[in-house]
Amino acid sequence: MRIITYPLNNYSLMKFLFTLCLLLVTTLLSAQKLDGTWEMVARKGNTPCAVDVRLVFGKNGATAQIIYGSTNDDCEQSSTAFANWAIAKEEIKRRSGKTDKVKMINFLNEEEAEVQMILMEYEGDYLLVMAEMYDGYDSTTNRKVIFKRVE
Amino acid sequence: MRLFTLLLLCSLIPVFLSGQKLKDEKFQIEYFRLPTASLPDSMHTYSVDLAKAGDNLRDAGLTETAYASMLKLTDFKKVPTYGHVQIKVSGAKYKLSSSKATKHSEKYKDDEGNEKTRVQYSYDLKYSVPVSVVIRSHTGEVLIEKIVGTSSVSQRVGKRTISSSSVGGMYKTAAAATENYKNNADRIKKEAVDKSMRAAVAAGLDAFRSKYDLTPQKQWLLFEIPSGKKAPQAEAWLANATTAVAVAKSLKANQPLSNEADRMAGPIAFWEDQLGKYDPTDKKQKKLFYAAANNLTTAYLILEDVENAKKYAAKLTDALKMKGYEMAQLKEKVAGLEKQMALPGATTRHLQLQDRSALVPPTPPAPTTAPAAAAPAPAKLMSFDTIAAYIIKEKDGDKIEGTIRLPGGRPLFKRYRSDIKFWDQDGEAVSLNPEKVHELGFGNTKLVVHGRPTGTTGLKKRASYMKIDTDAGPIRLLTLVPYYADQSPVVTEFLEIPEEDKLMPLAFTNARWINWRKSFAELFTDCPVLYAEIRVGYYKNNVKDVRKALQTYKNKPCE
Numbered sequence: 001m002r003i004i005t006y007p008l009n010n011y012s013l014m015k016f017l018f019t020l021c022l023l024l025v026t027t028l029l030s031a032q033k034l035d036g037t038w039e040m041v042a043r044k045g046n047t048p049c050a051v052d053v054r055l056v057f058g059k060n061g062a063t064a065q066i067i068y069g070s071t072n073d074d075c076e077q078s079s080t081a082f083a084n085w086a087i088a089k090e091e092i093k094r095r096s097g098k099t100d101k102v103k104m105i106n107f108l109n110e111e112e113a114e115v116q117m118i119l120m121e122y123e124g125d126y127l128l129v130m131a132e133m134y135d136g137y138d139s140t141t142n143r144k145v146i147f148k149r150v151e
Numbered sequence: 152m153r154l155f156t157l158l159l160l161c162s163l164i165p166v167f168l169s170g171q172k173l174k175d176e177k178f179q180i181e182y183f184r185l186p187t188a189s190l191p192d193s194m195h196t197y198s199v200d201l202a203k204a205g206d207n208l209r210d211a212g213l214t215e216t217a218y219a220s221m222l223k224l225t226d227f228k229k230v231p232t233y234g235h236v237q238i239k240v241s242g243a244k245y246k247l248s249s250s251k252a253t254k255h256s257e258k259y260k261d262d263e264g265n266e267k268t269r270v271q272y273s274y275d276l277k278y279s280v281p282v283s284v285v286i287r288s289h290t291g292e293v294l295i296e297k298i299v300g301t302s303s304v305s306q307r308v309g310k311r312t313i314s315s316s317s318v319g320g321m322y323k324t325a326a327a328a329t330e331n332y333k334n335n336a337d338r339i340k341k342e343a344v345d346k347s348m349r350a351a352v353a354a355g356l357d358a359f360r361s362k363y364d365l366t367p368q369k370q371w372l373l374f375e376i377p378s379g380k381k382a383p384q385a386e387a388w389l390a391n392a393t394t395a396v397a398v399a400k401s402l403k404a405n406q407p408l409s410n411e412a413d414r415m416a417g418p419i420a421f422w423e424d425q426l427g428k429y430d431p432t433d434k435k436q437k438k439l440f441y442a443a444a445n446n447l448t449t450a451y452l453i454l455e456d457v458e459n460a461k462k463y464a465a466k467l468t469d470a471l472k473m474k475g476y477e478m479a480q481l482k483e484k485v486a487g488l489e490k491q492m493a494l495p496g497a498t499t500r501h502l503q504l505q506d507r508s509a510l511v512p513p514t515p516p517a518p519t520t521a522p523a524a525a526a527p528a529p530a531k532l533m534s535f536d537t538i539a540a541y542i543i544k545e546k547d548g549d550k551i552e553g554t555i556r557l558p559g560g561r562p563l564f565k566r567y568r569s570d571i572k573f574w575d576q577d578g579e580a581v582s583l584n585p586e587k588v589h590e591l592g593f594g595n596t597k598l599v600v601h602g603r604p605t606g607t608t609g610l611k612k613r614a615s616y617m618k619i620d621t622d623a624g625p626i627r628l629l630t631l632v633p634y635y636a637d638q639s640p641v642v643t644e645f646l647e648i649p650e651e652d653k654l655m656p657l658a659f660t661n662a663r664w665i666n667w668r669k670s671f672a673e674l675f676t677d678c679p680v681l682y683a684e685i686r687v688g689y690y691k692n693n694v695k696d697v698r699k700a701l702q703t704y705k706n707k708p709c710e
Contacts, residue, residue: 041683043708080268121687123668128687132254132325140254140325146683 034087034105035059038127038147039071049075050133055147061086064107066115080115082107087119105129125149173442174378177371178396180453181404182500183225184366185491190235192505194288196512197227198234203241204282204348211245211344212337221352226365228507233515235289236363238355242282243348245340248303249277250332252325271321274308274328276339280347284355289513294363297354300347308332308339365502367404370484372449373477375442383439384425391418392446399453405504408455415450422446426463431471441471448481455499457492460485534559535570540593542573542581548589551575555593563598564616564634585614585634597622598632601647601654603640617645617654623701625649626674628694644694648674657694667692671700678709 034057042051052072056065064085069075090104102120106113121128127147132140199222201208201215208215222238223229257269279300286295307320308331322328332339360366374392377385395418398411426443429436444466451460464485467478491500540555553575558567573581573591583591591598597619602612615638617629627647631640645654655661663670671692672685681704690696 041680043680044710045708123686123688126683126686132252141251146680146687148679148683 033122034127036149037151039150041126041146041148048072053145054150057085066107080107082109082114084108084111092118120144172377172379172382173438174376176374176376176392176396178373178399179369179371180399180402182368182370182402183404183502184361184368185494185497185500186361186363186365187494188362189496190288190363193510194235195227195505195507196230196234196510197224197236197238198230198232198512200232200237200239203239204243207243207245208344208348211243212341213344213348218348218352221349222356224356224360224364225367226504226507228510230512232512233289234512236294236359237287237289238359239285239287240282240348240351240355241285242298242300242351243280243344245278245280245344247276247278249275251275252328252332254325255321271323272325272328273320273322274332276306276308276332277303278306278343279303280343282347282351284351286355286359295355295359297351297358299351299354304343306339308335365404365504372399372452372481372484374446374449377439377442387421388425388442391421394418395446395450395453402453402501404501407501407503408499412454415454419447419450422450426466431466431468437471438473441467441473445477445481448485452481452485452488455488455492455501457485457489460488538593540573540591542583542588542592543590544587545589551581553581555591557593563618563632568634568636585616591616599629601629601645603631617647620644621698621701621705623705626701626704628698628701629654644697646674646697657692657697664692671697675700675704678704680709681707 038055040051040053052069052075054067061084064082067079069077086106088104089101091099092102093099102118105117105119107115118130131145133143199219205215252272253275255271261267281301283298287293376388376392398414422443429440431437431440444463447463448460464482535556536559537554537556541550541552543550556572558570573583575581585600598616600614601617603615616632616634618632620630621628629645629647631643642656642658644657668686672682675681690700
């Protein structure tokens with residue numbers, strides 16, 4: 001059996017670099033796409049204030065904000081500001097003991113992630129994350145939450 | 152200074168005047184709590200069976216042995232298996248109903264007066280460990296049944312121990328609180344199961360013993376002795392109390408009373424003499440009167456003489472205005488003795504335990520042989536159900552009420568087509584050919600007719616029955632019900648969309664199938680939450696999820 005090898009000529013190199021650039025641009029674009037304001041989409045039920053949440057992602061991972069009660073006049077408005085935000089791949093342990101790599105949206109202050117959300121789906125103007133949410137009784141649960149881009 | 156000394160003396164004078172000082176001589180007596188019912192003497196063997204809890208105990212890191220040894224009866228002989236009394240413990244499964252990191256937010260102002268929020272996390276659990284203790288006779292009669300641990304217990308996981316209070320157990324991050332729980336999870340489980348098992352064993356055993364067994368008891372009593380330099384006959388009081396205490400201490404629960412009354416006669420005579428000497432209404436004498444009455448009540452309580460104990464207890468009245476709590480306790484003990492002595496056949500609380508070692512446990516019933524396998528059921532003839540039904544012959548046409556005959560337990564149409572009949576209210580048979588029907592309904596089933604492609608080209612259509620699977624207002628999920636003998640479709644589920652004339656097949660042949668999220672979501676633009684849920688992939692392109700989406704659209708609010 002003969003193994004044929006080809007020297008890496010200029011054309012192949014260009015093709016490789018082009019693919020690399022494309023991949024890089026795609027990655028950067030997909031990371032940048034989160035920039036803007038996102039509003040939670042959920043059934044209000046008896047706790048309309050609990051679902052009145054907005055996320056504001058600054059450009060290029062700079063500044064982020066979680067705003068509560070901004071769309072409903074009856075809700076108390078408050079917000080938490082963060083110096084940075086970033087998407088990182090992290091390992092999480094499932095109940096079965098299996099470890100999976102997932103994308104995390106980290107809201108950072110001084111390089112420490114203060115709020116984390118698992119990025120589950122990113123579909124155009126819709127975002128599905130797993131985040132720890134208040135259940136209205138002074139306790140929290142991990143819930144899937146949908147956000148819609150509003151600006 | 153003089154004034155202070157005078158005031159001090161004035162305050163002490165009433166103390167000196169109030170009378171005699173008393174000293175308590177405390178001691179314990181032993182006796183049996185008598186059962187309220189009894190089992191025949193021949194039925195005094197018992198066995199303990201923890202097999203049904205065994206796996207759960209081992210799962211929590213515990214063994215059966217410790218709990219088996221707790222299940223101990225006094226007047227019964229323990230046998231390895233199948234006693235006259237059979238104690239069975241089951242359950243002990245640790246059921247965790249809730250386990251989560253809880254966020255605690257607290258607002259505060261920093262040095263510059265800015266309002267900030269401090270966030271801490273605790274890890275909280277809710278669990279239950281139901282344990283059942285059933286005590287049966289060998290004949291199967293349930294003698295005692297106790298279930299504990301069914302209600303859920305809330306606990307916060309602390310750093311080292313479980314604490315139900317909010318002190319401790321707070322962490323900076325949810326991950327740290329969770330990690331702490333993971334490190335302590337096994338221990339928490341073990342402690343919870345152990346606690347529930349102990350509670351169940353204690354509850355079951357106490358209930359059985361109070362009803363059928365002798366329970367060894369100890370009771371604190373006291374004799375009063377006047378003390379101090381001016382105490383009258385202090386030495387005689389002390390000597391008599393010492394004699395009486397010695398009598399009381401020599402009593403054993405499993406040793407019948409014998410000459411105790413004679414040994415107690417001296418002290419009793421002395422205290423009766425003293426009682427007669429003192430006036431309970433005199434401030435200086437009432438303590439001595441109280442001491443004599445207390446000692447006489449106690450002495451007769453030890454001797455189980457209910458009448459005399461009651462007689463002297465009656466002299467301990469509130470009018471004495473002293474030691475109210477002690478008097479009440481002594482009277483309670485006398486009442487307890489009276490209650491026990493009133494039980495049928497009861498004469499004493501001190502009994503010689505019978506020798507049960509020769510008792511033979513009952514013979515376990517022989518295992519029953521499994522019944523012979525039932526003969527196969529004979530082939531059944533086809534049965535029919537006749538139920539109320541309606542048909543509508545054409546769109547916007549009148550409803551024709553009547554009855555339909557259906558072959559019981561068999562699918563609709565196809566090979567049973569000729570067996571299914573519809574009659575109107577006049578008894579006239581009406582054809583169920585889909586070419587002539589627009590809608591058919593009976594029970595919870597509703598069928599509508601739609602034209603479906605036929606043949607290999609798919610260009611020719613013929614009317615077919617479609618069962619309404621889910622009706623979500625304008626959009627309906629339909630399932631094809633084959634009517635014709637040659638109708639064996641691959642795709643049977645369709646969405647009926649009012650704006651579109653044709654049905655949307657739920658299969659890859661549908662163009663929407665490829666770009667499912669966006670195209671399926673477009674059907675629910677009037678329902679923002681459902682629209683968003685479909686966009687992010689809550690409902691996939693399969694019948695189950697489509698049905699779920701329609702049910703959500705129908706039943707849940709859109710905002």
